[in-house]
Amino acid sequence: MRFDRANPTAVASDFSSVPEGLAADAPVYRLEVVNLVSGGHFEFGQTGTWAGSGTAVPDSYSRITGTGSMRLDAESARDILFTPATLAGFTSRAAVAYAVFFRFSSGDPFVVKSGSDSLALDFNSGLASGLFSPAADGDNCRFQFEPESIGLSFSALYVDDFTMAKSGGMTLRLRLRPSETTHRLEPGTWEFRVWVHADPSADADGSAGPYPLDSLSVNMGPVGESTLAADSNIYSAAESTGWTRVSAILSSQALQYPRDYGEADEPVLDLIISCEDVNPGSILLAAPELRFR
Incomplete structure (x- = not known):
C-alpha cells in the first residue's frame, strides 16, 4: 500500500464542493493498493x-x-x-x-x-x-x-x-496510547471518521495510472487487554459521489482497558482503514477524526 499527500498543496475544495463538516482547506491524502502487474490494461499494445x-x-x-x-x-x-x-x-x-x-x-x-x-x-x-x-x-x-x-x-x-x-494485510492502522490524543483517550464511547472521495487521477481502463479503488471500510480495534465492539462502515464508490463521510462507532461495549494500561500509557486502540479483498486502485482521504460521544 501507499499513503501520502495527493500533492503538497491539495485541499478538499480542490476536488468537489465541500459538504458541511469538512473544512475546505483540509489536507487531502491518497491511499493506493498497488497493482503489481505492469501494462495489464493493454491500452498501448501487448505486454507480458x-x-x-x-x-x-x-x-x-x-x-x-x-x-x-x-x-x-x-x-x-x-x-x-x-x-x-x-x-x-x-x-x-x-x-x-x-x-x-x-x-x-x-x-x-x-x-x-x-x-x-x-x-x-x-x-x-x-x-x-x-x-x-x-x-x-x-x-x-x-x-x-x-x-x-x-x-x-x-x-x-x-x-x-x-x-x-x-492478499491480506491491506490495512492502514494508527495505534494509539491514552496520551496520544488531544483529550486523553479515556474509557468510553468513541467515533472514528474520515472523508472519502474518488481519485480523479485514477482511470477505469488503467492507462493513465492506478485504477479507481472500489471500496474500503473504517473500523476500530482493541489492543492488548483492552476491549471494545465497534460498528464498522463501508465506502462503496458505486454508491457515492463527491466527499462522503465514513465512520466507525463503538457500540454497546465502549472502549475499556485495565487501569495499569492507562498508568503505563500502553497502546489501547487501533484506528483502521481496511482495503481487504479489494482490487488494486487509489482513493482520496481527508480530515480523519476521533471523537468522544
Whole structure:
C-alpha cells in the first residue's frame, strides 16, 4: 500500500464542493493498493509473455474497458499461457499469497489457473478472481487458459485489466496510547471518521495510472487487554459521489482497558482503514477524526 499527500498543496475544495463538516482547506491524502502487474490494461499494445498452443493477439476495439485487450482462441486440448510483466523490483515470496483479477468477455466456456490455483469465473459480470500462491520465492505468476473440457474449444475470448496485489494485510492502522490524543483517550464511547472521495487521477481502463479503488471500510480495534465492539462502515464508490463521510462507532461495549494500561500509557486502540479483498486502485482521504460521544 501507499499513503501520502495527493500533492503538497491539495485541499478538499480542490476536488468537489465541500459538504458541511469538512473544512475546505483540509489536507487531502491518497491511499493506493498497488497493482503489481505492469501494462495489464493493454491500452498501448501487448505486454507480458504469451505462449502455448493456442493463439493470443492484441485487439484495439472497445471490447471491455478502454480500447485495448487481448483476443484468445484455443482448440480442444490446447492452451494459452500468459506471464504478465510486473513492477520493477517486485519478487514474489513463497510465504505470501497474491490476489489476482482480470476482466473477460466470452460466449464460450473456459477455465483458467494461476499456478496450481483455479480462478473463479463469473460469466454474468465478466470478472475472474482468485489467488496466486508461489511455490518458491521468485516464482512468476502465470495464467493458463484452456477449453472447459476435452472436445470443446473457445474463440474470441477477450481478456483485459489484469491486476495482482498481496492478499491480506491491506490495512492502514494508527495505534494509539491514552496520551496520544488531544483529550486523553479515556474509557468510553468513541467515533472514528474520515472523508472519502474518488481519485480523479485514477482511470477505469488503467492507462493513465492506478485504477479507481472500489471500496474500503473504517473500523476500530482493541489492543492488548483492552476491549471494545465497534460498528464498522463501508465506502462503496458505486454508491457515492463527491466527499462522503465514513465512520466507525463503538457500540454497546465502549472502549475499556485495565487501569495499569492507562498508568503505563500502553497502546489501547487501533484506528483502521481496511482495503481487504479489494482490487488494486487509489482513493482520496481527508480530515480523519476521533471523537468522544
